[in-house]
Amino acid sequence: MYPEERQQEILRLARANARVDVVALADALNVTAETIRRDLTVLERAGVLRRVHGGAIPVERIGFEPALATRDSVLISEKERIAKAALAEVPAEGAIILDAGTTTARLAQLLPTDRELTVVVNSPVIAASLGLKSNLSVLLLGGRLRGKTLATVDDWALRPLEEMYVDVAFMGTNGLSTERGMTTPDPAEAAVKRAMINASRRVVLLADHTKVGNDYLARFGSMSDLDLLITDNGLDADLADEVEAAGVRVVRA
Numbered sequence: 398m399y400p401e402e403r404q405q406e407i408l409r410l411a412r413a414n415a416r417v418d419v420v421a422l423a424d425a426l427n428v429t430a431e432t433i434r435r436d437l438t439v440l441e442r443a444g445v446l447r448r449v450h451g452g453a454i455p456v457e458r459i460g461f462e463p464a465l466a467t468r469d470s471v472l473i474s475e476k477e478r479i480a481k482a483a484l485a486e487v488p489a490e491g492a493i494i495l496d497a498g499t500t501t502a503r504l505a506q507l508l509p510t511d512r513e514l515t516v517v518v519n520s521p522v523i524a525a526s527l528g529l530k531s532n533l534s535v536l537l538l539g540g541r542l543r544g545k546t547l548a549t550v551d552d553w554a555l556r557p558l559e560e561m562y563v564d565v566a567f568m569g570t571n572g573l574s575t576e577r578g579m580t581t582p583d584p585a586e587a588a589v590k591r592a593m594i595n596a597s598r599r600v601v602l603l604a605d606h607t608k609v610g611n612d613y614l615a616r617f618g619s620m621s622d623l624d625l626l627i628t629d630n631g632l633d634a635d636l637a638d639e640v641e642a643a644g645v646r647v648v649r650a
Contacts, residue, residue, distance in 0.1 A: 400436065403426055403436060404440055405631075407422060407433070407436055407440065408445055408446065408455070408607070410422070411453060411455045412610070412611070415455070416452055417452045418451055419434060419437070419451055419452050420451075422452075437453045444456065472607070475605045476629075478650035479603050479605065479627050479650050480503035480504040481507060482648055482650040483567060483603055484504070484507055484508075486627075487509070488564045490513055492514065492516070492517065492561075493514060493566070494516075494518070494566040494567065494568075494593050494597060495523055495567050497522075497547065497549075498546070500603040501523065502520070502526070505527055510532050512532065513532055514532070514533050515536065517538065517563060518535065518537055518538065519540070519549045519554050520548055521547065524537040536557075538553070539554060540555075543586060545583070548586055550585040550589050555589060558589070558593060558595070559592070562596055562597070562598070563597050563598065564598050564599065565599045566596070566597035566600050568594070568600060568602050568603065568618075569604065570602060570604050571613045573611065575639050577612045578617075578618050578620050578622070579602065579618040579622075580611075580612050581613050581614075581617060583614075587615035587617040594617070599625075600618070600622055600623050600624050600625075601626075602625070602627070604627075606636075607631075609628065609636050610633075610636055620643040623645045626647045626648070627650060630650065632647075632649055
């Protein structure tokens, strides 16, 4: 079993059983306890497990949300491939929404300079990078700034979205499952994401494979709200089939 396959199995077991134990995993997977500890470290850095004494707990069980800098430092090549694949969904002209997030931020960096676009964002970080491109008209939603994600939320972000209608919303998420749809830990951020979806003709979700099969506290959209999932080639084929069976096209970059 390759390390990535073993780590995916560890994550599956953690989500199924609400916890995993180092010694039990070592026995079950026929590796040393030190190998399991290294795997748990990789999964914790990816933001999907939280280390505890003797094992680990899936983050959705404890409401843990990694900080932006932590999330930005993991799965870098996967996020870059997802962003490049998302370029095919950017219209030749018109308006788009870029949700706050580490993968949408990479798409922002790649937006072409040969077309006129209006870009609505709720991330001052993304807005600052887009402001350097003269072909773009950037609309930054106001509101309270969440320290965890550096996204603007609450009423000042919600009210302008009520009057908007854009061609495509490029969304991020903490979790996606066929049972619960798209979820995130914070209700205020979920409200803004929901308003973005309602303000869009099409919804494209940019989510690496660790997000699929995962659920969090606040639901902001169902599978029927989603037109396309762009993920990486680490997504399990069975999970991809489940998503497509729910009516969502899947692209694995």
